[in-house]
Amino acid sequence: MKIAVLYGGTRDQGNTELLTEKVIHNLDVEKIYLKDHTIVPLVDQRHSEGGFQEINDGYNSIIDRIRDAEVLIFATPIYWYSMSGTMKLFIDRWSQTLRDSEYPDFKDTMSSKEAYVIAVGGDNPYIKGLPLIQQFQYIFDFMGISFAGYVIGEGNKPGDIMEDSEALFAAEQIQKALHSSK
Amino acid sequence: MKIAVLYGGTRDQGNTELLTEKVIHNLDVEKIYLKDHTIVPLVDQRHSEGGFQEINDGYNSIIDRIRDAEVLIFATPIYWYSMSGTMKLFIDRWSQTLRDSEYPDFKDTMSSKEAYVIAVGGDNPYIKGLPLIQQFQYIFDFMGISFAGYVIGEGNKPGDIMEDSEALFAAEQIQKALHSSK
């Protein structure tokens, strides 16, 4: 099973990455650090003459790398009660790819995947992170992606997440599920 | 009363802007089109030695422009069930400004403001836009901003919003409230 992780964080070895490590430990995964790629904001040209203009940034290379993945893991710190702006820029661009003749089967390939969300926040994330989970549910529903599960973790200072035993346990459960379906 | 509008959209005269026009009609407002400013993604350096590194992009000039506003209007198309990535980049950077010695009173000045949200989406926004509203509630709560009201509108093609009589009416109610407290 091919697994790709999309990291939305901006800190090396941040809490979100540490928690995600519990999920992907010993599995062969494609790690994509969104911060290392230039992703320009979507310009909504759905209704412009000529449609969307081609953009030459780092975005398409990411789409190419997740194309064959059966499992996507969206690993994001919770910034202001949602995914990081970096990850949002990436997802916003899907609107363009859905209309890109170079990617005629984008929705089809996405709809065959399953996805997990790993999100770590510092301000009562078990409650205040719930709108984020609902947003992902709508995103996945739209694309036909199966929402296989999520883990919310609590952490502020580096390493805090290692104290969140529930989040660690939940991450290990996903690890087991991914392992057994390898 | 000083009013600043923060536009998150990327289309000129898009539905969100048209709806916002109903709110600010005849009022003296500061219009800020976030897309016209370069805002680089936050790099979370809260825990780095030396803290956040100064960034020289267009972000601070926006903060300067909203500083004296008593009312902020966040006007965003609903992209993927949340605010646009462009607007999210802007809000994410608040984490830096909160620790920026050049802006020692950032939270204080923000907490004296009231805010409205104008959001237009194409996929059942009255239901699927609700997590966005909840997210803004948490954002405003954190900053101490008073959440004065919101309008959700439905629209896909350019101009669609003019058919959403409920959204237009709600926008006019805010217009009246702003007018009478001028």
Add this chain to the structure above:
Amino acid sequence: MKIAVLYGGTRDQGNTELLTEKVIHNLDVEKIYLKDHTIVPLVDQRHSEGGFQEINDGYNSIIDRIRDAEVLIFATPIYWYSMSGTMKLFIDRWSQTLRDSEYPDFKDTMSSKEAYVIAVGGDNPYIKGLPLIQQFQYIFDFMGISFAGYVIGEGNKPGDIMEDSEALFAAEQIQKALHSSK
């Protein structure tokens, strides 16, 4: 078009009823005041030998009255950030009706209906009433009912709702929609 209103309130001419009046004005509707019927709490016997035991209270007569309605209006005051307990008792019992051999086509008939929700609350209902709306979305999704719209109103003291011009306007829009499809 046959319309049935299910009232969850307990006060005569309460704010919810006044707001609903704006929706159904001049329309021929079946008004059902849930408080006037005895509805005992569901006992979950889905997994009991013999299944659900027949209950002889006022519940089935309500189901009979809404059977032919094409439109259902759920009109409830917001008690503790959700529908009234009275209305919840009514909906909980659907679990029994779904397995009741006397109502073999319950889900089928329900799935052909469309529904509106009218909800009035006193504690910031535009924000704190949103989980209630999401809950109704899930309820309707499960039954296959089409969620045609909702109105949230604000009111505490009797008559307060008449000051909520947005809610009144929204109610009138539903009135128009129902009228034109008569």
Add this chain to the structure above:
Amino acid sequence: MKIAVLYGGTRDQGNTELLTEKVIHNLDVEKIYLKDHTIVPLVDQRHSEGGFQEINDGYNSIIDRIRDAEVLIFATPIYWYSMSGTMKLFIDRWSQTLRDSEYPDFKDTMSSKEAYVIAVGGDNPYIKGLPLIQQFQYIFDFMGISFAGYVIGEGNKPGDIMEDSEALFAAEQIQKALHSSK
């Protein structure tokens, strides 16, 4: 530490009760099965002359039993994406107790408590149970109760919950927290 459990379920040894058992195992708790008490629906007489009329059902005896508890555990099956009607009837009545001269310190005593929610559902509760958690957050906020944590579990058939290892683990974590603060 005094702990009271409020059960909203209607099935003996249902999944919610089994999961709650993991939380309270070996602790001295007051178990209150709401289904064993007659709780009539609230009649909203906040604005009636004379106020609320005294009701002689089983409700007040429950309030008396939880009065001294430092921890409240709300254990409810998820019926139609919220708490059971039985539990909702109980909470609705708080509106009366808040104005009951026999309970002048009701809000004060409640505001000194902390609360947990244990909720088990059969239809994707990790997503569709989130509005229920948000409703409880608002309920606790209103009363000043500290929301100490929640567990969502998945289960349909009797005993299913024993397969939900994440829910069981989360329950055990609460057990540990309660034990150590005994």
